[in-house]
Amino acid sequence: MNDLPICTCCHRELRNDELRQYACNLCADRIDSHLGAIPRLLARLGEHLERGAAAAGPAVSGSKTAPIPCRIDVLNLRTAAGPVLAPLETWVRDWAEAGYAEIGERGTAAARVAHACGTLRFNLSRAVAEHPAVEEMAGEVASIWRTLSRIVEGETAPRRIAVVCPCQQTLRITLDTRGETCPRCGAEYGHADVLRLPLAERRAAA
Incomplete structure (x- = not known):
């Protein structure tokens, strides 16, 4: 049981109905949404295996040009030992040891990702x-989720904005940051608190 009255994910103060949880309901919903989207995004990676495939147009029979090289980064995301399936199944094994899940590491990598995400979602509330x-x-x-989304949906990295801690240290954050710790004074800010800090003034042009 969480002995602190804050969410360990976003550092927001927990409401009365959340006090026995490690994460608030908003963060739990966000985790659930990400787990639900990952298998769908993974299934669409095949559309992005070839460099420039989206702009290349239909294939032409008998073309003398060399085939478009495969994107190794995308290929790696679809492998059993890659950065999608491996960490998901690590968490399934971790939760299984704690009695929260059952391990099922059979089938294709895509099937195993779907099973892992489904298992983690089913046991998320516990x-x-x-x-x-x-x-x-x-x-x-x-x-x-962010890695897959940027490839499949073309999302760019979140825009960073500069805010100022009371000690005058500038912090660069994103609108979806979970929290921040000031490197100068050590002040810790949750998601809501860091967004309330004043914006840093832009330096006047020389």
């Missing part, structure tokens, strides 16, 4: 309430 490492899991799942 893990949010009982597993002290849910913050770490949430971070890894979000990272996988």
Whole structure:
């Protein structure tokens, strides 16, 4: 049980109905959404295996040009030992040891990703309430989701904005940052708190 009255993921103060949880309901919903989207995004990676495939147009029979090289980064995401399936199944094994899940590591990599995400979603409410490492899991799942989304949907990296800590240290954050710690004074800010900090003034042009 969480002994602190804050969400370990976004550092927001927990509401009365969340006090026995490690993550607030908003963060739990975000984790669930990411897990639900990952198998669908993975299934679309095949459309992005070839460099420039989206702009290349239909294939022409008898073309004398060399085939478009395969994107190794995309290919790696689809492998069993790659950065999608491996961490997801690591968490399934971790949760299985704690009694939250059942291991099922058979079939294709895509099938195993779907099983892992489904297992983690099914047991998410219990893990949010009982597993002290849910913050770490949430971070890894979000990272996988962002990686796949940027490839499949063409999303760019979140825009960073500069805010100022009361000690005058400038912090560069994104609108979806989970929290920030000031490197100068050590002040810790949750998601809502860091977004309330004043914007840093732009330096006047020389």
